Each structure stands twice: as C-alpha cells, then as structure tokens.
Amino acid sequence: MNIRVAVLAVLTLTMALAMGPAASAAxxxxxxxxxxxxxxxxxxxxxxxxxxxxxxxxxxxxxxxxxxxxxxxxxxxxxxxxxxxxxxxxxxxxxxxxxxxxxxxxxxxxxxxxxxxxxxxxxxxxxxxxxxxxxxxxxxxxxxxxxxxxxxxxxxxxxxxxxxxxxxxxxxxxxxxxxxxxxxxxxxxxxxxxxxxxxxxxxxxxxxxxxxxxxxxxxxxxxxxxxxxxxxxxxxxxxxxxxxxxxxxxxxxxxxxxQADAALMPSTPHRPQAQAPSAPVAPPPSASAPPASDPAASAAPAPAPATTPAESMAPPHTPAPSQTPAVASAPSEPAPSPAQVPEPAAEPRPQARDDHKTELALAEDPTIKSLTARIAAKTDDASALYRRGQVYASKGAYALAIKDFDATIRLNPKDVEAYNNRCWVRTVIGELQAARRDCDEALRLRRNFVDALDSRGLLNLKSGANKKAIADFDAALKINPRLTSSLYGRGLARQRSGAVAEGSLDIANAKAMDPDIAKEFAGYGVR
CATH class of the missing domain: 3.40.50.1460 (Rossmann fold)
Structure with missing residues (x-):
C-alpha cells in the first residue's frame, strides 16, 4: 500500500519548478x-x-x-x-x-x-x-x-x-x-x-x-x-x-x-521496509467533478481541506468519508476464491471519455506537466511513468494511474513497486481479481515485501476473506510491528471472524498510534 507515501516523492519536481534553477540543480x-x-x-x-x-x-x-x-x-x-x-x-x-x-x-x-x-x-x-x-x-x-x-x-x-x-x-x-x-x-x-x-x-x-x-x-x-x-x-x-x-x-x-509540509508529515510509521503512514484515498473522479478542482473531493481527514495548489498535492488519503461508498460487513468464512470475488458495482472504473476529460483537467498541474514532457521526450522513461501514475492516483484519477503503471510494467516486468501500487489502486476502486494478481506477483518478485502484504491484506479484507487477511497482516506485522494499517486491518478481520476481544485490542492499539486510522479505512470503503 506504499503508494500513499511513495507518491509524495513526486513533489520534488513541483518544488524544482517553484524554486527555479537552484532547485533544478538539486x-x-x-x-x-x-x-x-x-x-x-x-x-x-x-x-x-x-x-x-x-x-x-x-x-x-x-x-x-x-x-x-x-x-x-x-x-x-x-x-x-x-x-x-x-x-x-x-x-x-x-x-x-x-x-x-x-x-x-x-x-x-x-x-x-x-x-x-x-x-x-x-x-x-x-x-x-x-x-x-x-x-x-x-x-x-x-x-x-x-x-x-x-x-x-x-x-x-x-x-x-x-x-x-x-x-x-x-x-x-x-x-x-x-x-x-x-x-x-x-x-x-x-x-x-x-x-x-x-x-x-x-x-x-x-x-x-x-x-x-x-x-x-x-x-x-x-x-x-x-x-x-x-x-x-x-x-x-x-x-x-x-x-x-x-x-x-x-x-x-x-x-x-x-503548510503543505505540515499537512503531509506523518504521525505514525509506514509499512514496508518502513515507510510513512497511510491515509484514505479520494473517490474515483467523475465527468462532472474533476478531482483537481473540487476541494471537498481532496480533503484529507486529518489536515485541513485542500484548497491551495500545495495542498492539492496531498497523497491518496483524501476523501471526505461521506463521499466514499461504504462496504457491507464482510461475509463469514469460507472466503471466496480469487476467481469468485465479486467486483462492487458501486466503484466502476471510469470510462475512456472520462479518462480523457480528467487527463485534460490535470494537464496543467505542474508536476504532471513536467513528467508528461519527460515522457514525450523519452517514451520509455519508466521512472517518469511510475511517478506520473503516483500523481494521478493521489488526485483520484485511478484509471490514468493504472495506465501509467501498466506502461511501467511493460517496460520493466519486474518492477515490484509498480505491481504493488497497481494492486493498491485496483483494490481501492474494487477491481479485486486483477488486484490480487498484482499483489501475488509483487510477492513472487520480492518475498515478504511488507507493502504488498499490507495491500493484499486490505484486498482480502474488502473481499471478505478474513482468515487470509489476518495471515497477510500477521506477516506484515512480523516484519514491522508498528505498521498501523496492518494492525487496524487485522483488528477488523479478527472481529469479523468472531475473535471480538482480540480484534478490539488491535483496533484500540492502532487508534492509539494513529487516531485517524478509522477515517483512513473508511476512505477505502472499509468500516
């Protein structure tokens, strides 16, 4: 699930544009x-x-x-x-x-x-x-x-x-x-x-x-x-x-x-090899409300609503809870197999025409504009494609993010970060079968990759495979015991599996580490 934090790296390019030649040199x-x-x-x-x-x-x-x-x-x-x-x-x-x-x-x-x-x-x-x-x-x-x-x-x-x-x-x-x-x-x-x-x-x-x-x-x-x-x-x-x-x-x-820096500063640890914390993601963009122009659609649960250009670059932890479709309580075990996992109709992938409209709406974003210029000059610039995918995801343009991750993987079929991030985006929008393939491939390429374990845990939680979710979150927490999202996710999965006391303890500990963790999961449609 590291896209929510790794995406912050794209701000480097925006800063370079703002600071001019000195930042460009840096x-x-x-x-x-x-x-x-x-x-x-x-x-x-x-x-x-x-x-x-x-x-x-x-x-x-x-x-x-x-x-x-x-x-x-x-x-x-x-x-x-x-x-x-x-x-x-x-x-x-x-x-x-x-x-x-x-x-x-x-x-x-x-x-x-x-x-x-x-x-x-x-x-x-x-x-x-x-x-x-x-x-x-x-x-x-x-x-x-x-x-x-x-x-x-x-x-x-x-x-x-x-x-x-x-x-x-x-x-x-x-x-x-x-x-x-x-x-x-x-x-x-x-x-x-x-x-x-x-x-x-x-x-x-x-x-x-x-x-x-x-x-x-x-x-x-x-x-x-x-x-x-x-x-x-x-x-x-x-x-x-x-x-x-x-x-x-x-x-x-x-x-x-x-102000932007303060808003983006994590208060809890992140998951992998240790990264920064996660947070909820804005809902998919629609033709009537481009993600870059609607302050409400990009309001983070902890920081103030995003109303300035700097704040609009917040990572994909941004939706107001009321905008995020809730998911019904997960079914009890046995969990459906990957081939049987239903894909929620409430979170459809945007149509191509909406992709184009969103792309036009974001085209003048300084970071996207810079990355697009790099890609135009060198179509096989995998790093630029990956970073642009992160920016698109941060703004709720999930279909465009997936396209860039697709291109990154075509250029480098072993890019484990791209597989994991595509898994996470697909999980957020409900493309659960495809997300599972991506997470599994990320873990095949990098055994015990804590980000992918965390992402797959969320995927299993959303699909109702609670025992599998517990196993993934357990594995992630063994590597990083301070991984708040895995601790909270395991708590939900335990409660849904009938281990109410153990689940409540996990949730209480996760909230003590990150008071906004429940809002984060609500942003994924998980309550």
Whole structure:
C-alpha cells in the first residue's frame, strides 16, 4: 500500500519548478551521487547477515527515485570496494551531493570507524587499518572532490566475529571527524552494538526509508525523525547517533512550503521496509467533478481541506468519508476464491471519455506537466511513468494511474513497486481479481515485501476473506510491528471472524498510534 507515501516523492519536481534553477540543480540526477553497499556474507561469521542485502537494495531504489545516480554493491571484497569508491569520487562534481550507505560489519580502531569488506583477514588491529576503509578518509576524499553536501549512513554497529580476536577493543563505531558540510548517522550510539535480529530488514533502515519519503523535511530533520522512530520502536535499546556540520539545507524530497509540509508529515510509521503512514484515498473522479478542482473531493481527514495548489498535492488519503461508498460487513468464512470475488458495482472504473476529460483537467498541474514532457521526450522513461501514475492516483484519477503503471510494467516486468501500487489502486476502486494478481506477483518478485502484504491484506479484507487477511497482516506485522494499517486491518478481520476481544485490542492499539486510522479505512470503503 506504499503508494500513499511513495507518491509524495513526486513533489520534488513541483518544488524544482517553484524554486527555479537552484532547485533544478538539486534534483538533477548528475548532482546527486551515491554508493550503496550491503555486505552480508563474511567467511569469518557463523552465518550470513540477514539484513544488509535487502536493506541496500531498498535504500538504493529509494535514492534512485529521489534523483540520485546510484551504484550498488553486494558482498564486496576489498578490491571491489576500492574500485567502487574510486568510481564514486570520479562522479562527484563541484557542489554535488555525495552519499554513501553501508550495511555490514564495522570496526572501531584508533578512534576511527572502518567499513569491512567480506574478504578482510583481521587478526590484529593493524589488519583493520590495512583491510578496512576509514570513514574519515572516505569523507575527506569526497570533500576534496568538491562535494557540497556529504552524507554517510552506516548500519554497521554489530557485534562482529573479528573483535573477539583482539586483546582489547572498543565495541561499535567511533565518532567521526568529518569535513564541513557533512551529515553522518550510525544505526546505534557510539561504542554500542545492535542485538541480533531475525527480520529481513533492520529497524534502522525501516525507519530511515519511512522518513526519507516525507517531503519538505531537511536531511537533518529526516535523520532526527529516524532516530526518534528507532528509539521508540526499540524502547530505547537502540539509539542512533547523528553528527552534522551542514551549512545549507538539503532535502531528499523537497516540499511546497510550511503548510503543505505540515499537512503531509506523518504521525505514525509506514509499512514496508518502513515507510510513512497511510491515509484514505479520494473517490474515483467523475465527468462532472474533476478531482483537481473540487476541494471537498481532496480533503484529507486529518489536515485541513485542500484548497491551495500545495495542498492539492496531498497523497491518496483524501476523501471526505461521506463521499466514499461504504462496504457491507464482510461475509463469514469460507472466503471466496480469487476467481469468485465479486467486483462492487458501486466503484466502476471510469470510462475512456472520462479518462480523457480528467487527463485534460490535470494537464496543467505542474508536476504532471513536467513528467508528461519527460515522457514525450523519452517514451520509455519508466521512472517518469511510475511517478506520473503516483500523481494521478493521489488526485483520484485511478484509471490514468493504472495506465501509467501498466506502461511501467511493460517496460520493466519486474518492477515490484509498480505491481504493488497497481494492486493498491485496483483494490481501492474494487477491481479485486486483477488486484490480487498484482499483489501475488509483487510477492513472487520480492518475498515478504511488507507493502504488498499490507495491500493484499486490505484486498482480502474488502473481499471478505478474513482468515487470509489476518495471515497477510500477521506477516506484515512480523516484519514491522508498528505498521498501523496492518494492525487496524487485522483488528477488523479478527472481529469479523468472531475473535471480538482480540480484534478490539488491535483496533484500540492502532487508534492509539494513529487516531485517524478509522477515517483512513473508511476512505477505502472499509468500516
């Protein structure tokens, strides 16, 4: 169900139009470079680490969506890391934003933090300095190449098998002496380590991805919110460390000003690898009421009604509850099979003529106009098609959103995000059989993809397959226990299955985390 949050990334383009050349430079892919490394298979370790590969892939995908030119490395040897760093340095131009993300083992030695390649041979602390890569050296070289903003994100505060070989050592990572204009974050406090986890994604990366998708936050705000989220989720057992010497504001996803940014700022965690929270979606557009022009049709349940251009860009959590068709209580089990799931006549897919009218009504939207120009110049620009689909969905133009997701998938049949988002849109408008195929394909492409589990849980809830909904929401909550939508959805499914007390507890806990969660589900036609 991540479209409700991922869609916010499209605001980057709108901000660029509003701010002119300076913003355009900031969102230009050539001005943002990143190296993302996930090292999981260390021969000296008893078993491969579970999180680094998944985390590196998810971080890389998000950075690409936000305009970074990203190189990704998995299970990199010392030679491979050395060459990758050299390539990173050569891609830096004066004023660039340069980011390095590392997940794997890190070691503190001589008051410096070292990133460890998978083939490191470490028996003494001198070996650490020989085979490891000093974070201070990396940041210094990035600075020497002229980068204006230097960001390092390290999920390397793990107890590692090398440390026990040293007669004396300091656990965790050391404070970094970084050049001006740097922002550094460790997944845990200085000289602290994170306990072993059994999840496929780390808590740190889950919270980071949730916050990095929120528009209008400076990089410092993004990382501070990540620290708060990790601290709360771990009950203060894990407290990330941040060091900043930034002299200018940098935004992963620019917003459109104070009021819009405040309205879009999530109050609860999101679902996947940890993203921002969800909210209800506007009803499908009609010929008589284009979604972009009717303030009532785009009013979010929590923020004030959308009456300004910035507010009209709110994510797909927007309808007034009275406009959303209610769905009758779900039937009891056994649930219908996918082939038998009825598609509610109350939520028909718009006709082609309505699609055209809606498309014309939205054509002058700054973000859509910019994306359409990109697509016209390069018809196989999958990223632009995907982003435009998100904008259409955010404005209730679901049929147009599906067309863009269709095109994205034709260009890249393995685009798991496009499958998941198309599943979610189809679920909202009642195309449940097609939605199920999309969710199943997303989960085939990425096993245990928490967004798709959450989306399919909603799909099963709407179709009356309560036991299946519980199973999907259970799986999602196992990955991210703070996923409010899955907690609330499971509560509804449990109540409908007869487990009233358990369901009521889930619902109460979800409402405590997000007081507007019931309005969100009402926006999906689920009460």
């Amino acid at each position: 969102t230009d892919g050539s001005a943002r470079v990143a190296l993302v490394i996930g090292n999981a298979v260390y021969p000296d370790s008893e078993a491969p680490l579970k999180e680094p590969i998944n985390d590196a892939r998810d971080v890389a995908a998000e950075l690409k969506r936000n305009g970074f030119d990203v190189e990704t490395g998995e299970n990199m040897t010392g030679d491979a890391m050395r060459l990758a760093l050299k390539r990173l340095y050569t891609r830096i131009k004066p004023g660039s934003v340069a980011l390095i993300f590392f997940s794997g083992y890190g070691i503190q030695s001589g008051r410096q933090s070292y990133l460890i390649p998978v083939d490191a041979q470490l028996w003494t602390e001198a070996d650490v300095r020989r085979d490891g890569f000093s974070l201070e050296t990396i940041l210094g070289e990035i600075n020497n190449r002229g980068a204006g903003v230097k960001i390092a994100l390290l999920d390397a505060s793990r107890r590692n098998p090398f440390e026990r070989r040293f007669r004396s050592f300091s656990a965790g990572l050391a404070p970094v002496i970084a050049p001006s204009g740097s922002l550094v974050m460790y997944s845990a406090a200085l000289s602290s380590v994170v306990g072993d986890v059994s999840a496929d994604h780390s808590l740190f990366v889950s919270e980071l991805l949730k916050e990095i998708r929120v528009p209008g936050l400076t990089a410092e705000q993004t990382l501070n919110r990540t620290r708060v989220g990790v601290t709360r989720a771990s009950r203060a057992e894990q407290v990330p460390w941040i060091s900043s010497s930034l002299a200018e504001d940098f935004y992963f996803v620019p917003g459109q000003g104070g």
